[in-house]
Amino acid sequence: MRAVSPSEITRADDRELHETLERVWGDRPGLVGWITTTDHKRIALRYIVTTFVFFLLGGLNAGLMRLQLSRPENDFLGPDAYNQVFTVHGMTMMFLFAVPMMLALGLYFVPLMVGARNVAYPRLNAFGYWVFLIGCLLLYTGFLTNTGPDAGWFSYVPLAGPGFSPGKRSDIWAQTVTFTEVSGLIAAVEIIATVFKHRAPGMSLNRMPLFVWAMLVTAFMTIYSMPWVASASLFLASDRLVGTHFFNPAEGGDALLWQHLFWFFGHPEVYIIFIPATGLVSQLVSGFTRRPVYGYPVMVLANIMQGFLAFGLWVHHMFATTVPQLGSSFFTATSAMIAIPAGIQIFCWLATIWHGKPQFRAAFLFVLGFIVVFVTGGLSGVMISSVPFDTQVHDSYFIVAHFHYVLLGALFPFFGAVYYWFPKLTGRMLSERLGYWHFGLFFVGVNVTFFPMHFLGLAGMPRRVYTYIAETGWGNLNLLASAGAVLIVGSVAVLLVNFFRALRRGDRAPDNPWRAETLEWATASPPPSYSFLHIPVVEGRSPLWERSERRPVVTGLSTEVRDTLVTTLVDALPDSRHYDPRPSAAPLYAALALGITFITLIFTPWGLPIGGAVFFLGMVRWAWPTLRSYREQLRYEEGKA
Amino acid sequence: MTAAFDPADRADLDVSGLPTTVFGPRDIMWWGVLGFMTIEGMTLVVAVASYFYLWRQPGTWPPEHTLLPSLGWPTVHVVFLVASNLVMMRVSRVAHRLDLAALRRWMLVATACSIVMVPLRWLDFLALNVRWDTNAYGSIAWLTVGLHGTLLVTNTAEMLVFTTILHLRPTERHFTDAADSAFYWYYMTLVWVPLYVMVYWGPRFL
């Protein structure tokens, strides 16, 4: 029996294989290796750490807002500061945390779950991360220099347009969005191609783990939705920079065009956050009930149905505008319809738990919390899809309550995944006891913070107000909400403590601490650079639960170059082999070039030619084969390597 | 040729015999190309959607005191673009034949074609007879032509780099890549024809 994980090596030839693979797939040591790496695990881990840091910063912004709003007529933050804080909070949480975090989990675990040694386009993947990082830094450089965007995370025109947002704040919004969407689109292409062509033999589509399915649907949604906001921000930037009139009614433009373009992206966006979360829930539920999730086919269909419907809902964000009533009621219907797949998922998880053997680990508690919090938010979602009701609560704190319930609903599975996958990422176990505290504080905190907001909204409190007069009587509920936020901060602080504790003296993690079903648990924790010693042959929907004694694996891949196996789309039959290029710094250069382009574009249209030229050089550097890799590839193609 | 493989078969699976140069959907890169076609395609869809949305706003199309676009050069360009696909078909054919010499020749021709189209695209802009900052109609027209223009320009840059590498450091991989660039070229043509109709004929009928 051949080993799949280095930790189960018994045979001499396997030990030798381990060393050669380390040489081929490993990175050069030190900074060079850090810069040039194209290992999806290292890059995804970078994404994860970066996005988590921005989660903390976004949370810090939230803290500032809650402080300001904790009592009426508070003068801790003035409107100018507050408007930047809430805008940057929203942008951070959506563009720098929630979406990239989910995609990052996909970039790390999808290849492992389908038994691939890397993503389809390793260099492009590295490029994506650098672009993302530039975007993050741009936003916070602006914010810290008092040039943070201040027109809301959906940056409505004309407020964000040339006429009413002088200065560079809105341009920072536009370019941050551009950077993050570029990296998001790249991640999506990586995930699709990896899932389609790099699955281990035997993992036919109908055997893919539900998380992989969720990421696949998410990736497609990303590709069909993000170009809309990318184009919209291009329109906005050119209105501001070169005087086009896309949104200027005086010259035949239209302010509502922006809202249509934004929300045609914006609604799918929230499902790009939610659908991966459902994938996480499925892995967690099966992992901690020791049962495959009930109703696999309907679960897959539910995700696909959500993916489709998500593109037919955008107008429900515009009920208070002048869109015709009749049109609106159509969008009420579609919004209500999307409750059906969500319900199906909830019911199937409940059925799985019912028949399973719940293991009361921290991760599982987060699943329970997810169901309660998300269903609450989903139900308020259905309420506000009603036009007459929404005309009352639209742009009020009721909406703030709704979307925090659903978004933090998606945060529960993420925290669950943190406890579930931390051992795989770091080789260390997190403390369960701290985990319970983290969960308890978070669950209580979320409800104390956001439940009162429903009533604040109904009691007439509009969103995005930096203060309110005492006569409104909103003071007490706001104080309560702020108190809840303290609990949430506490819970996150516990998580941070747990991290540091685990990294310093946590127990070593075995390959598969949870005895879970999917392939990422078939290799060491953390996985070696080459992920799998031998690529396993998949024999069922739960690869590690349905392994025959024989444990067949793939042999015959080159051990001298990065040789990858390409399989057929539906049945994952071995079809061809593909040569992966060596690590390179080219992606970093290209990303810097792109950065220069878009950032100079904030100041002058000449950014286009200048940046274009720089970018061209970057591409040449990227495409040009070094003599070494050239020779290597020739030998590979002659079958000598 | 691996159709014989059966996942249930318990033997280890030796893949050393699999080919390393394949074309079309069998190849990894092809999917990447398709992915980016889809993304660029979506941005063009946004342009078209916005074009018709703005057209539906009150007022005539094009707005009064705005000339209709001229048809001369744009039509020459679109015809040339369509014709150039014959070249790319040849490129694709010789690539599949793994015929390096022929591929080098035809890639040179293709590169020449794509270089010619850059000034042609500039003439397309002038033919709009309106500035981007005159009114929303001008803005969306310039944007549409410009978006597709970026495809043309980046494609030209790629052709240049690729053809040079093809002459200096050719590998079998480049046959697949050449076939893909032909694939991409068909796509560029396919999307431009309707855009051309919309931008240059649209104002005459809408």
Place this chain on the structure above:
Amino acid sequence: MTTALLALQWSGRHSALDPFGPQAGRVHSLWQFLWIVAALVLLAVVVTLLLATFRRRGEAPEEAGPRTRSAVATAVAGTVAVLLVFLGVNFATGRAVTLPPDDALLLRITGHQWWWEVTYPARPPGNQVTTANEIHVPVGVPVVAELQSSDVIHSFWPANLVGKRDLIPGETASIWFRADSAGVYRAQCAEFCGHGHAKMALLVIAEPHESFDAWLVRQRDSARTPADSLARRGQEVFLASSCVMCHSVRGTPAGSRIGPDLTHLASRRSLAAGSIPNTRGHLAGWILDPQRIKPGARMPANALSPPDLEALLAYLESLR
């Protein structure tokens, strides 16, 4: 108690939870329905969750069987049923609240950063009334408000009377409502519109027919030259200083539309779009330094000598 009432005098009610008009009423009962249904659904889910998690389990793991399938199927069917009812109720409410009324009183509201310009069109145009940040409506009479914006998007939201509608530059939206009992209702701007968004409110004052008509007549008059000398000096201060560049007081050379019309300023309950009560002290504070009261407001600070200020205040307070 009385203080609370006084507060209401200038700040006004603002809540969807105590309706004073037909539409707000319908939506309020819709809300009660929705929230009961939601509570039941949530309860069902949570109970099932707890049962599924904590129920006794036999040693032998029992597999999901046909009973599981029928249970899930029923739940889905239930979901669909609830949603259908929801759509029905929602549609009914929608119909009821959008029915356009006949013989409605027409008025125009134009949003500015960050205040509301109000006009009551009339024949002959000479009778048209222009005011700011406050509208008066007769109790029990349907009112149609035409909504426009001069700059960015604002949103008109008199929560106790009706849901909100956006004021979008380049478009004219319209909304109708009816106040069924006299009172002061607050309409907070609901669409984020920049620095002053939090302090952009409008008062809807619903009063009996007679007093409304009286108010309308008074608003038609232009300001008459004040009787007492102090106020007359105040008028000179007003006309001599920058005020005239932005404000109009009908019956004087001051005719600019950049800021609110001040012809009947003293008759209003609040200043700076519902930010502060209209008292002498607040008025003085506002004139001397608007930015402290409403950061970002498009009105500069004014350095006035105490006597000038005294006079100016006397004049402004004479504008009833």
